[in-house]
Amino acid sequence: MKYTLKPLILGAEVEGIKLSETIPHSTVESLKEDVTKHKLLVFRDQGKLTAERQVEITEWFGELETVGFECHPKCSHPKVLRLSNDATEGYKGFGNKGFHIDGSFLEKPNSYSIYHIITPNRGKTIFVSLNAVWKGLSKQQKQKWKELYVVKKWGRDKQGNRMPPGSIVHPLVYRHPLTHEKTLCVHLGKTAYFNYRYKQPDERLLNEEESAEIIREIKKQFDRNNKELQYGHEWQPGDFIITDNLALGHVADEATQQDPSVVGLRILHRTVTKGTHRPVSCASSTTKCKLL
């Protein structure tokens, strides 16, 4: 099955694929390569795909992850996270606390995040290439960021049990397991503290104010040059998006959460695959930049 790609500010739009139909294996393989290459693929006019079909498509990329959410009563599949600005339709308040990758609270953050809009409103999801953020830093900033570790507010073990603050610590900067590009393990809304030179003899847990300052510094980089790195996806009926979750930061903008009577009802189905790699720092001379 042939398809074409139309470049976007970030990622590409796929033309010539109907996701409700059976997709040949060779096409699936080529789409997988394109997700890694372009970081984000948008499929327009897909109608309303069932939750089961979204799960099947997600399985092209790996095993589904359900840690971190329960099945909403309105959702027809336990592995699909149903989000809405109306609590009777889906969970409210997901993904709007700041730029993040999904599953940053897990030992192995999610590899792919997949979104299908069931009912769009004017709320956007904003995506940013983490490697582009990294590349635009000054030399001094790169040096500093490479030594920073993110201490999560809380974590989850493989069974989904909540773990106390400090149990999940990830390097802020590491290499993407497939592309080997530098990328970031971020959640600008759910980081408790940063640790400078974690597990080195001179390691230091930054205090609340110092950590908040780092968050502001990172946020400023996501917003830099009048937000030129940001791609705000304006959802249209039938949109389906596949992202390389480790390569992109994303956030749901304000309008995604506002009252349906003001901005219209929004329903989004989101799936994620289990992560396969633990982020490993490249910073210290004693830690080789191995991909575990």
Ligand SMILES: O=C(O)CCC(=O)C(=O)O
């Ligand atoms: O609602 C959105 O646009 C994004 C949701 C999100 O980021 C999440 O569920 O992790």
Ligand SMILES: [Fe+2]
């Ligand atoms: Fe998210």
